[in-house]
Amino acid sequence: NAGVTQTPKFRILKIGQSMTLQCAQDMNHNYMYWYRQDPGMGLKLIYYSVGAGITDKGEVPNGYNVSRSTTEDFPLRLELAAPSQTSVYFCASSYSGRGRNTEAFFGQGTRLTVV
């Protein structure tokens, strides 16, 4: 049972380059999320999705794009990377509905450095 899988684990980008962070879950969760965590800080929501074909902006969407063509996958695209996007990125998923089982399951994170 893999849970939430993120790739890559580490990446160094040059300013202006683009890349896609991959996220896949095998728990049949409807909800998926992308967060960024700057050093010593909390998690800020970038984008989220409540199902295939449905995405919405979170707190810090600028500089990022997402798509959700399947229930399993939720890639995050960085266009024109900037040093301010240096961060650790977490993908997470959860069941829809209400209650205890709406807890978020997290991937291991992607540490991105933009130089």
Added chain:
Amino acid sequence: AQKITQTQPGMFVQEKEAVTLDCTYDTSDPSYGLFWYKQPSSGEMIFLIYQGSYDQQNATEGRYSLNFQKARKSANLVISASQLGDSAMYFCAMMCYSSASKIIFGSGTRLSIRP
């Protein structure tokens, strides 16, 4: 709008003592869930405990309990008999079930346990 506030950036506690980590929240949604996560230095996110807005009793999970005061909009985490392995970042999070369907996080509290 949803908001989570954690006002304690860092705390030091003696081993075996109890510790309370503060969390206040704001939402107009009557149906919501509150979560606490632990993030050790290795970086993974570990779910600790859940409290639903309609739950009549405070949640407990082993050494963790949640002091839920709905009228004050607070959801403090209590760790009894702290251990060295409890040293980590702790995050409070919320999902509003009737509206946004997204999980937002507070800024976190870094807990350090002294031997």
